[in-house]
Amino acid sequence: KNEVEQSPQNLTAQEGEFITINCSYSVGISALHWLQQHPGGGIVSLFMLSSGKKKHGRLIATINIQEKHSSLHITASHPRDSAVYICAVETSGSRLTFGEGTQLTVNP
Amino acid sequence: EAQVTQNPRYLITVTGKKLTVTCSQNMNHEYMSWYRQDPGLGLRQIYYSMNVEVTDKGDVPEGYKVSRKEKRNFPLILESPSPNQTSLYFCASSPGGLGTQYFGPGTRLLVL
Numbered sequence: 001k002n003e004v005e006q007s008p009q010n011l012t013a014q015e016g017e018f019i020t021i022n023c024s025y026s027v028g029i030s031a032l033h034w035l036q037q038h039p040g041g042g043i044v045s046l047f048m049l050s051s052g053k054k055k056h057g058r059l060i061a062t063i064n065i066q067e068k069h070s071s072l073h074i075t076a077s078h079p080r081d082s083a084v085y086i087c088a089v090e091t092s093g094s095r096l097t098f099g100e101g102t103q104l105t106v107n108p
Numbered sequence: 109e110a111q112v113t114q115n116p117r118y119l120i121t122v123t124g125k126k127l128t129v130t131c132s133q134n135m136n137h138e139y140m141s142w143y144r145q146d147p148g149l150g151l152r153q154i155y156y157s158m159n160v161e162v163t164d165k166g167d168v169p170e171g172y173k174v175s176r177k178e179k180r181n182f183p184l185i186l187e188s189p190s191p192n193q194t195s196l197y198f199c200a201s202s203p204g205g206l207g208t209q210y211f212g213p214g215t216r217l218l219v220l
Contacts, residue, residue: 098143
């Protein structure tokens with residue numbers, strides 16, 4: 001079993017829909033990162049969480065440390081949100097362990 | 109502009125021919141790291157560095173070397189590349205201590 005599990009692996013939505021991507025982990029962490037990877041391959045950091053909730057535009061990330069679970073929500077989804085979303089947990093020494101990613105496709 | 113740069117962006121080489129992929133950041137970050145990304149396996153950490161002259165192995169260090177002689181640079185060295193090192197490589201940096209990760213644009217390596 002991987003230390004970081006994401007679900008779903010693939011997600012197709014219609015423009016405007018509310019989207020949730022989940023991440024569960026099995027180790028003690030110092031922080032959790034949500035990353036976005038566009039088809040060109042570049043990786044951008046969306047959020048870093050150690051507790052609670054963060055919001056940036058239409059994106060919301062939450063984390064429940066006790067349950068070892070985080071969610072990434074996208075409100076009013078748009079085709080430009082189509083990308084791979086990757087969850088990564090940060091452990092001691094700033095090491096990152098990654099989930100396999102969720103491929104999101106938003107159709108117009 | 110704050111950025112992490114990698115060179116080359118694309119490289120085709122042959123088995124056994126030593127190569128170096130450079131990584132440089134202009135944000136004075138203490139922490140730098142190398143990752144490889146493979147289909148079905150996701151991103152995996154190769155090596156990381158907490159500061160100058162401090163490096164440590166990640167999850168898949170075999171066949172790779174790194175050095176951190178200056179804060180801004182963290183080259184990845186493949187002494188004798190093999191086909192199983194064909195992959196997409198990313199360098200990243202962060203301030204350390206729960207900081208945002210900044211990724212380079214990636215280097216696509218093909219070893220024949």
